Amino acid sequence: MALNLKEVAERLNMPVETVQRWVRQGKIPMYQNRGDYYIRHEMLTRWAEEHQLKVTIPNSSAGQTVQQTMGEGILPAMRRGGFLYHLAGDSKEILFKSAVDLTPNLESAERQQVYEKLLEREHLASTGIGHGIAIPHPRSHPGIGLRLPQITTCFLEHPVPFEAIDHKPVSVLMILLSDSTKQHLSLLSKLSFYLRDRSFRDFLLGAPPAKTLLETVARMEAQAK
Amino acid sequence: MTRPRLLNSIMRKWAIMRADNRLTVIVMAAVVGLCSGLAAVALGRALHFAAATLADVHHYWWGVALPAVGASLSAIFLNFLLREQAGHGVPEVVYAVSKQGGRLRFRTSFSRLISSFLTIGSGGSAGPEAPVVISGAALGSNIARWLRLKERQRVILVGCGAAGAIAAIFNAPLTGLVFTVEVILGEWRAFNIIPIAISAVAGTELSRLLRGDELVFQHQQFRLHPVDIAASFGVVVLATIVSVLLGRLLNGMARFAHGTPLPRWLRPAVGGGAVGLIGIYWPVVLGEGYGYIQQMIQGAFDQGLGLAALLMVGKVLATSLTIGWGGSGGIFAPCLMIGSLLGVFYFRLLTWVVPAAALAGEGCFALLGIAGLISGLLQAPLTAIFLVVEITGGHDVILPLIVVSTLTSTFCFYIEPGSYYLRELIEKGQYLRPGTDARVLSDLTVAELVESGYRCVPADMLLRDFVSILEHSRSYLFPVHEPGTSRYKGMIFVDRIRPYLFDRQMHSVLFVDQLMETEVPTVTAGDELADVLNLMERENLSALPVVENERFVGMLSKAVLLDHYRKELIVQTSA
Incomplete structure (x- = not known):
């Protein structure tokens, strides 16, 4: 050649x-x-x-698989995580316990671990990002056997104090679980981006049915692209 | 008024003279050359004596055992008594020059002389040149150590030892000089040529004084015609084939011997025994063979065409058996022997095919064969040319000589880059010539280049706090360590976390350790810079964290490296 x-x-x-x-x-x-x-x-x-130089063979297919999951938005993750309505409880502990018990795609042995990790993270700093919304997530991921990241949306029965930055009680939890820091960060920042939109926040606080919520998110993601 | 000024200037010059040890090196070069010459004469005499005493023994059936016992004894002597690495000598000297600043142990100055005497004296097919070279080099190195000379001067004295050795053996001062510069030092500079030339001359003179007329190679005159030049192309082809074959066979034997379960001291016995077997039929292949080489150059070699070919094959086999299986000795004399056999064989073949061809003579072709083998296997065409010119004492053969040397070395270079001496060093990356990239990189260390002053951030710091640090910092790299233990955990690249930096909602949600890169390869202080640079290139990073005992020490960046690299190159290459 x-x-x-x-x-x-x-x-x-x-x-x-x-x-x-x-x-x-x-x-x-x-x-x-x-x-x-x-x-x-x-x-x-x-x-x-x-001459001790390196010859590289140019290739174009590297890193495609990572890109695929990285590129996907929060919609599939929300769909995988499911929705929990009327979650009752007065403290983080009770809320996390019942939320984790109802979260899909988790092995029973993992539930306790996830619960502990969520609480541990909460002890370091609150995940309440203000305006009545919190995004609980574990700080590190080993031990969680999830192949794909998921977001479980929980609508609380009544607002619960969460030590959020604006000191407002929280009534929506979006629990983010994944098994790699990269995916985790990417989803977290996307979620945070959508939650900056005031009308979306208000819409969320109204505990909309899963179908309308997913449609709205789909529309927002289409716009963002 | 004039007096003090004159006195001052003399004092200043005196200070300069005292600080510069050029003169010391020159005087010591002569001493080293004399010592090398002495070693050469001693080993030559001893071998001569052994050959004369044992000549009859090789004809008995039990003479087979002699090279085996000799080779085994030499291995026991080297490996167990003196705890030295076996090897043929020249690569060790090159390694010492390029990697150890010319350091060689004192015992090396006599160990190889004795072990190679045992191997070659008992009939092993190897050369005494490399042992004498390493002995002279070790003497030079130790004299430099006693005089507290620096590495640069020590390397020159090591070269002086090698030059004196080769010059004394072949009665050829220029060959000693050229061999040293071409094979051992790889650097032609005024400050190292002069001492080496002095040493080579001293070695030659001593050997002339002590040996008088019994010199190994006596001068010889030839008359050449254009036909001879045309015929020399055939020598090129043959020499290339034989050089490559011999090189492969030597390496193959060494690898095979290494793979056998035999203990190290017994391996040479196997090779030696096989050589002994060959020696029953053709005693010509035994020993260093100077006498036969001499005969062939003088045209007094009385074996026929077929036997010359057989002897050549036998010598190739015997050499690879002796050296490949761990006998002690060099490859130079076997190269001469095989080369001259090749020349004789080629000459007889030509005169047999074309009886009318008016060729210069058998001796001339023996010399061309020698040149071919040295420039092919050892990749030392200049040494070959000078050796033959000095042996013939004239410039009559120079044209075919240059044809054979340059072409053979070029062809062999195409087939197997790197000479037999240096192949192993090149493979291990230990072959460093002055002023080359590899030399500079191997001299610089990670510790010299590491930049400290980076601020470590604890893993449990919130992004909010990190952003406030960032506001007052000029750095874009932040190492992350575990709070409490200060163990290094990862690196933060500010340019990679921009989306999170400008998202205020994330400031209270993310921790530093979620943003750090954990897959950045780390470097330790002992790493080779060439590897570090390869790592940087592969990972496409311009800086890597240096981590020692799980603690972050600093960063090693390409920018700092280039800066140091350039200064180092300037210092190393300016005379």
Whole structure:
């Protein structure tokens, strides 16, 4: 396989101008054919080895799988996490306990762990982001066997004090669970982005039915794109 | 008024003279050259004596055991008595020069002489040059140590030892000089050429004085015609094939011997025994073979065409058996022997095919064969040219000589880059020539380049607090450590967490350890910089955290590295 200047430059991770200069100075053995310079792949590999340079093979398919789950919005995560209405309780402990018990896709052994992790996180700092909404989530993820991230939306029976930054009691919990920090962060920031929208917040506080809520989120995500 | 000024200037010059030890090096070069010459003469005499005494023994059936016992004894002597690494000598010297600043142990100055005497004297097919080279080099190194010379001067004295050795053995001062510069030091500079030349001359003179007329190679004159130049191309082809074959066989034998379950001291016995077997039929292959080389150069070699070919194959086998299985000795003399056999064989083949061809003579082709093997296997074409020119004492053969040397070394380079001496060092990345990238990178250490002064943030810090630190900081890299234990956990790249920085809602929700990158590779103070740079390139990062005992020490960045690299290169390359 004969490579031209551009391909050589790509493989050596150098600018074409540099490779051109090397050819002119006779540092790299490329031959001329109808005005263009070429080098055989084997020769380039050997030359690079002699000069302790790395030859990389350009590829385009790397990192696609991560990108796919990273690129997806909060809608599938909300769908997977499900919705809990009229969640009763007066403290974080009781609320988390009953919410975690009802959260789908968790093994029974994991529930206790998730519960503890949520509480542990809450002890460090409240996840109440104000305006009556909290986004409880564990700080680290090992031990949770979820393959895909999920957001469980809980509408509380009555507002509960949550030590939120604006000191308002909380009436909606969006519990975010995932198994990797990258996905977690990406979802968290997307969720936070939508929650900055005042009309969406008000709509959430009204405990809308799952179907309308999902439709609204779908519309918002379409707009955001 | 003039007096004090004159006195002052003299004092100043005197101070400069005292600080500069060029003169010391030059004087010591002569001493080292004499010592090397002495070692060469001593080993040569001892081998001569052994060959004369044992000549008859090789004809008996039990003579087979002799090279085996000798090789085994030499391995026991080296490995158990002196605890030295086995090896043929020259690579160790190159390694010492490129990696150890020329440090060699004192015992090395005699150990190889004795072990190679045992191997070669008992009939093993190896050369005495490398043992003498390493002995001379070790002497030079230790003299430099006693005089408290710095690495740079020590390396020169090591080179002086090698030059004196080769010069004394072949009665060829220029060859000693060229060999040292081409193979051992790899650097032509005024400050190292002069002492090396002095040493080479001193070694030669001593050997002439002590040995008088019994010199190994006597001068020889040839008359050349254009036909000879045309015929020399055939030598190139043959020499390339034989060089590559011998190199592969040596490495293959060494690998095979290494894989056998035999103890290290017994392995050379296997090779030695096999050599002994070959030696029953063809005693020519035994020992270093200087006498036969001499005969061939003089055209007095009386074996036929077929036997020359067989002997060549036998010598190749015997050499790889001796050295590959762990016998002690060099590859230089076998190269000469195989080369001259090759030349004789080629000459006889030509005269047999074309009886009318008016070629210069068998001796001339033996010399061309020698040049071919040295430039092919050892990748030392200049040494080959100078050796043959000095042996012939004239410039008559120079044209075909250059053809053979340059072409053979070029062809061999295509097939197997790197000489036999240096292949292993190159593979291990220990072959460092002055002024090269590898040299500079291996001299610089991570500890010299690490930048401290980075602010560590605890893992349980809220993003809100981190942002307020960020407001007053110029850095964009923050190492994260575990609160309490201060163990390094990860790095924060400010440029990668921008979406969270500007989202105020996230400030009270996220912790620093959720934002950090844990997959950033870390570097320790002992890492090789070449590896670190490769890591940076692979991960596409311009700085890496240096972590020692799980503590963050600082960052190692490409910018600082380039700065140091350039200064280091300037210091290393300016004379």
